[in-house]
Amino acid sequence: MEPTYFVHGANVLYLLSYLVRDILWLRLLCVTAASTMLPYFFLRGDRPDWVPISWSTLSIVINLVQIALLFLERRPVRLPADEQRLYQLTFRSLTPREFQRLVGAGTWRTANAGERLIAHGAVTDKVLVIFEGEAAVVLPDGKDVAHLTAGSFVGEMSFLSGEPTSANVDAASALRYVAWDAETLRRFLEKHATIRSALQLTLGTDLAAKLRTAR
Numbered sequence: 548m549e550p551t552y553f554v555h556g557a558n559v560l561y562l563l564s565y566l567v568r569d570i571l572w573l574r575l576l577c578v579t580a581a582s583t584m585l586p587y588f589f590l591r592g593d594r595p596d597w598v599p600i601s602w603s604t605l606s607i608v609i610n611l612v613q614i615a616l617l618f619l620e621r622r623p624v625r626l627p628a629d630e631q632r633l634y635q636l637t638f639r640s641l642t643p644r645e646f647q648r649l650v651g652a653g654t655w656r657t658a659n660a661g662e663r664l665i666a667h668g669a670v671t672d673k674v675l676v677i678f679e680g681e682a683a684v685v686l687p688d689g690k691d692v693a694h695l696t697a698g699s700f701v702g703e704m705s706f707l708s709g710e711p712t713s714a715n716v717d718a719a720s721a722l723r724y725v726a727w728d729a730e731t732l733r734r735f736l737e738k739h740a741t742i743r744s745a746l747q748l749t750l751g752t753d754l755a756a757k758l759r760t761a762r
Contacts, residue, residue, distance in 0.1 A: 550590040557584035571617045574610045581607045620644070629655075633678055633725065636698035637753070640745045649742055652735045653727040658718040665702045665716035670709060672729050675701040680722035685715045693757070694719060700753045706732070707750065 560580035564573045581603045588596045588603070624643040626634060630650055638646045655678075658664060665671055667687050677699050684693040692714065695701060705712045706729050727735075736743040 550587045553583055553585075553587035553590075557581070557587075571614065571621075574614050574617070578607050578610045578614070581610075629678065633676070633698075636678075637676060637700075638745075638749060640748045640752075641742060645739070645742045645745060648739065649735075649746065650725060652731060653725045656724055656726050658722040658724070660718055660720050660722075662718045662722075663715060664718060664722075664724075665705075665712055665714075667713065667715045668711050669705075670711055671702040671705040674703055674706045674727045674729060674732060675724045677701065678723045678725060680724075681719040682722060683717050683719040685717055687714070695757075698753075699757070700750060702729075703750050703753065 557580045560576050560583060564576035564580065567573050567576065585600060585603055588600045624647055626643060626647065630647070633650070634641075634643065634646050638649070641649065658680075664675060664682060677695055677697050679697055682695040682699070682701060683691050684695065685691050695716070701716050701724075702712065704710075736746065
């Protein structure tokens with residue numbers, strides 16, 4: 548076989564890699580193309596051309612490492628029962644792995660009936676999502692204007708706007724929830740743009756549901 552056939556075959560594979568959208572397939576095709584090119588550098592001339600062989604080998608190794616990381620990233624995720632329920636309640640715009648990372652950035656907490664979760668007039672330092680129980684939204688004059696149940700966010704408007712909260716939020720019953728420190732959550736979302744976009748969609752859906760209920 549003529550050594551140039553390896554060049555043609557490798558370039559066809561490189562062209563195919565430019566056509567795929569999935570980064571995993573792109574890397575697999577690049578590895579195959581670089582591997583196909585190697586015999587050409589070994590067979591042309593009187594001796595192997597070690598410079599392109601070295602660079603091609605390095606390219607193959609880097610892509611193989613990234614492929615392994617992608618396979619690890621795409622492994623099926625098994626969520627614990629509580630996390631699976633919360634995911635189904637509120638976070639289906641995220642992938643299970645994204646949700647697992649998001650929940651891992653927060654902490655599971657409990658509150659007794661009557662405990663204040665969010666105080667009126669302060670820029671909240673936390674964001675909550677209710678897992679079990681019910682919370683009451685109470686105006687400064689004591690008027691109870693809304694009740695939040697499992698799957699609802701608490702403190703998200705102040706988190707998004709940076710403005711002080713417009714009402715108190717109290718536990719109306721024994722409560723279990725996930726809480727994120729506001730600054731920690733901001734830093735987390737800055738590093739994970741895909742999760743940030745999905746969470747913004749989730750918060751928007753939650754806000755729309757609250758507005759419909761308030762009418």
